[in-house]
Amino acid sequence: MYDQQINRGNPGCIVFLIDQSASMNEPFAGTHRTKATALAGAVNQLIRNLVIQCQRGEEIRDYLELGIIGYGSAAESAFAGRLSSHQLVPISAVADYPARMATESMPGNPDLSIDRPVWVDPVARGATRMTAAIDLAGSFLVNWANAHQSSFPPIVLNFSDGQATDGDPRPIANQLRNIVTDDGSLLMFNINLSSAAGVPIEYPSSPTGLPNPYAAGLFDMSSELTPFMLTAAQEMGLTVAPGARGFVYNADPSRLSEFLDVGTRVPLTEH
Amino acid sequence: MMDMVAYWAPKQGTAFSDWEDGAAYNRCSGWFAVADGASTGINSREWAYTLTGSFISNRPERALTDPATGFDEWVEMTRAGFDPGSRDFLPSRAPLWVQAEGSKRGAYATLLAGRIAAGTLRAIAVGDCCLFLVRAAGRVESFPLTSPQDFDAHPQLVSSLPGRRPASPPRPFERDLEAGDVVYVASDALAQWLTGQRGNPAVWHMLSRIGNAGFRDLCADLWDGKHMKNDDITLLRAKFGSVEGRH
Numbered sequence: 001m002y003d004q005q006i007n008r009g010n011p012g013c014i015v016f017l018i019d020q021s022a023s024m025n026e027p028f029a030g031t032h033r034t035k036a037t038a039l040a041g042a043v044n045q046l047i048r049n050l051v052i053q054c055q056r057g058e059e060i061r062d063y064l065e066l067g068i069i070g071y072g073s074a075a076e077s078a079f080a081g082r083l084s085s086h087q088l089v090p091i092s093a094v095a096d097y098p099a100r101m102a103t104e105s106m107p108g109n110p111d112l113s114i115d116r117p118v119w120v121d122p123v124a125r126g127a128t129r130m131t132a133a134i135d136l137a138g139s140f141l142v143n144w145a146n147a148h149q150s151s152f153p154p155i156v157l158n159f160s161d162g163q164a165t166d167g168d169p170r171p172i173a174n175q176l177r178n179i180v181t182d183d184g185s186l187l188m189f190n191i192n193l194s195s196a197a198g199v200p201i202e203y204p205s206s207p208t209g210l211p212n213p214y215a216a217g218l219f220d221m222s223s224e225l226t227p228f229m230l231t232a233a234q235e236m237g238l239t240v241a242p243g244a245r246g247f248v249y250n251a252d253p254s255r256l257s258e259f260l261d262v263g264t265r266v267p268l269t270e271h
Numbered sequence: 272m273m274d275m276v277a278y279w280a281p282k283q284g285t286a287f288s289d290w291e292d293g294a295a296y297n298r299c300s301g302w303f304a305v306a307d308g309a310s311t312g313i314n315s316r317e318w319a320y321t322l323t324g325s326f327i328s329n330r331p332e333r334a335l336t337d338p339a340t341g342f343d344e345w346v347e348m349t350r351a352g353f354d355p356g357s358r359d360f361l362p363s364r365a366p367l368w369v370q371a372e373g374s375k376r377g378a379y380a381t382l383l384a385g386r387i388a389a390g391t392l393r394a395i396a397v398g399d400c401c402l403f404l405v406r407a408a409g410r411v412e413s414f415p416l417t418s419p420q421d422f423d424a425h426p427q428l429v430s431s432l433p434g435r436r437p438a439s440p441p442r443p444f445e446r447d448l449e450a451g452d453v454v455y456v457a458s459d460a461l462a463q464w465l466t467g468q469r470g471n472p473a474v475w476h477m478l479s480r481i482g483n484a485g486f487r488d489l490c491a492d493l494w495d496g497k498h499m500k501n502d503d504i505t506l507l508r509a510k511f512g513s514v515e516g517r518h
Contacts, residue, residue, distance in 0.1 A: 052372060056291075056310055058363040095366050114375070117368050 002152065002226035004183035005267045006063050010151040012266050013065045013088065013144050014050070016043055017133045018120065019160040019193075020072035025124035026161075026195045029252035035161050035193045036122035038253055043068070043120050043159075046260045051095045053268060060092040063268055065144070068119070071133035073126030080121050087140045094119065130164035131172055138176045141186065145179045153181045157263050158221075159256075161193040163214050173221040187223040189246030189263040191256065200255050203233065203244040203262075215249045222247035225262065232265040233258075272298045273387065274510040277305075278486035282501050283494050292458050292505040293319035293380070295327040302327045304384035305400050305505050307458045309428055313365070313373025314355035318431045319380040325349040326384045335386060335393040338441045342395060346429060353378075353431050377432035383456050385444070387509055392448050394456075395441040398426035401462035402444060403469075405479070407451030411469040413462075414444045422463045453479055454509040460502035464493060478508065 006012040024036035031038070047066065054063045065088045070078030081099030083089050098117030105113050134156075141154045156176065179186040192215070194200070201209075203225065207216045222245040225233065233240045236258065248259050275298045281290040291308035293316075304326040308315030326334075329348065333341025355363075355378065363370050381398025394402050396415040399422055404412045416422060427437040448454075455478065457465055468474040481489065486506060493499035 048372065051369060052313070052376070055313055055365060055369060055373070058361060058365055060365060060369065095369060098368070101368065115368065115371070 001184040002228065003267060004150065004152045004181075006152050008061055008063060011063055011065060011090075011148065012152045012268075013067070013141070013148070013154040014264055015067035015069065015088075015137050015141065015154060015156045016078075017130070017137060017156060017158040017160075018043065018068065018070045018078055019128060019130070019162070020070040020078070020123040020125065021128040021162065021165075022072070022125050023128075023161055023195075024122075024193075029194045029198070030196060031253060033253075034122065034124065035195070036124040038256065039159055039193065040120045040122040042253075042256050042260055044116070044118055046264065047094060047119055048117060050264065051091060054091050060095045062090040062092050064091045065089060066091060066094050067137070067140070069133045069136055070120075070123060071129045072123065073129065075129050075132035075136045078120050078123070080119060083119070087136075088144060127165040128160065128162055129166045130158070130160060131166045131169040134158075134169055134172045134176055138172065138179065141176070142179050145181050145186070149181050151181050151183065152266055153184045154179065154186045155263065155266070156186065156188045157260070158188065158190045159193060160190070161195065168217075170217055170220055177223060184226075185223070187226070187246065188221060189259070190218045190222045191248045191251050191259045192218060193256065194250040194252060198250040200251055201249040202238065202255065202258075203240045204247060205241050205243040205245065210249065218249065219245055219247050228267055229262050229265045233262045236261065238262070273301055274298075274512065275301075275303065275508070277505065277507040278481070278483055279503070279505045280487050280490040282503050283491075290503050291316040291319060292503045293321075293323040294505050294507055295323035296507060296509070297327050300330065301387040301509075302330055302384075303386070303456065303507055303509065304382065305456045305458060305507050306380040306382045306384075306429075307398070307400055307503070307505070309379040309381075313369065313376065314378040314431070315380055317355040317357075317360045318353065318378035320360070321353050322349060322380055322382055322429060323384070325352070330386075334384075334441075335395060335443070338395050338443050342441045343436065347433065350431055350433055377430050377435065379428040379430050381426050381459065382429050382441075387448065387454065387511060390448055392444070392446050392454060394444045396444070397429050397437050397441045399459040399462065401457055401459075401466065403455040403457070403465055404446060405453045405455070405475050407449055409472055409475075411475060412446075413466050413469060415442045416462065417466060419463050419467045421466070422459060426459065448511045450512060452511045454511065456505075456507040458503060458505040460500045461490075461493075461504045461506060464499045478506070479510070
């Protein structure tokens, strides 16, 4: 289980669920950036890295399909630009159609700038329709899994800073995690973004010690890390035990980066 | 002139243009090089071609005799002339931003390179391309790795980025040769299989006589039997005779 190599014959699928509610306009863990800005930046950077991972020779190979769902007052594709009407996009098309290029300063060298692709914009308005977002993801991921039974199962990464306003998301999340391929059940990982600088809780193996029912609910919605991801997390110096769930509570920017890295570690073919 | 030849095969299911190894040799001078472009890097194939071509044409003697400094000097010179956008290479089909990102991140390759001259074999290695010295008496020595378990997913690499050194300097290898010795250099997938065949004289006898078609058949058999990972394969062979190479 969870060891099917991802290649063009057996592509993988990663879907991001992004909280775009009004509270995402608050500062992220005591920094000057809003949670919405930091999250959009982190997702854009991850997509850029995934594209590079799928580059072989002179082409981008379709090892992955990506989806981005934003949820605020509504749940809908959060791809900006030409991909905005698409739910799942082959990664070669993702590479070809960023919404735009944005000029950024090079880290550590503000005199140098580089143009970087942008697929997701920061958005922060309305409610938190997380349950609708999970439902929407399930509507196309069940078809994807049926069409790719020999593939590594889909991965869904849910980023939120608060509770769902459209009902308890746990039942629909359980249903989502029942989507299967021959290689295992869909993996759903959750991260709670913190407004204040607090003590994060990372990859717990049990709900014991979680501070409130909301955190316990996100734990319930989270799959265990696969052995491949567990090894990757340990190699990154994280303290993770077998049975660790893909769940981070009270995350700050560095935890967000780690979460994206761990949660998208898949057995990608070398060829 | 030395009896030197290289065979190669692109990984199964891929096109001729997908081959990301590089191999170069000169039968007259005895210089040879095999490089394996890291498939996760951008322009790694072009970097592998550039490294092997530069080694043969620039003949960096000091890289072999004093690898701690001579290797860096040669790599820096090679980096300065590296142009993945050159008309020597196929034009990229990747979006422009990916190409720009690739230039920033650099290209990477493993390398095994050396020279056979005056009865002596000198070589250096960065990463997991391997050299096999098959003595006329049948004993087989391998360098730098010696068993299939030595291979992992994170070999040392030569970077195209200025100033970027491998974690440890290239490893040197030097042996006096005798008539009838045969030197092989293989990229990692084949090398991994060959390290497990050091005690199997039939394999080395077969390789000493193999031609291009036989090499392709061997690769297909090893892939089909799951004895070798599906990767680009390169094998360079140099036969040291009773006269050639001794001056």
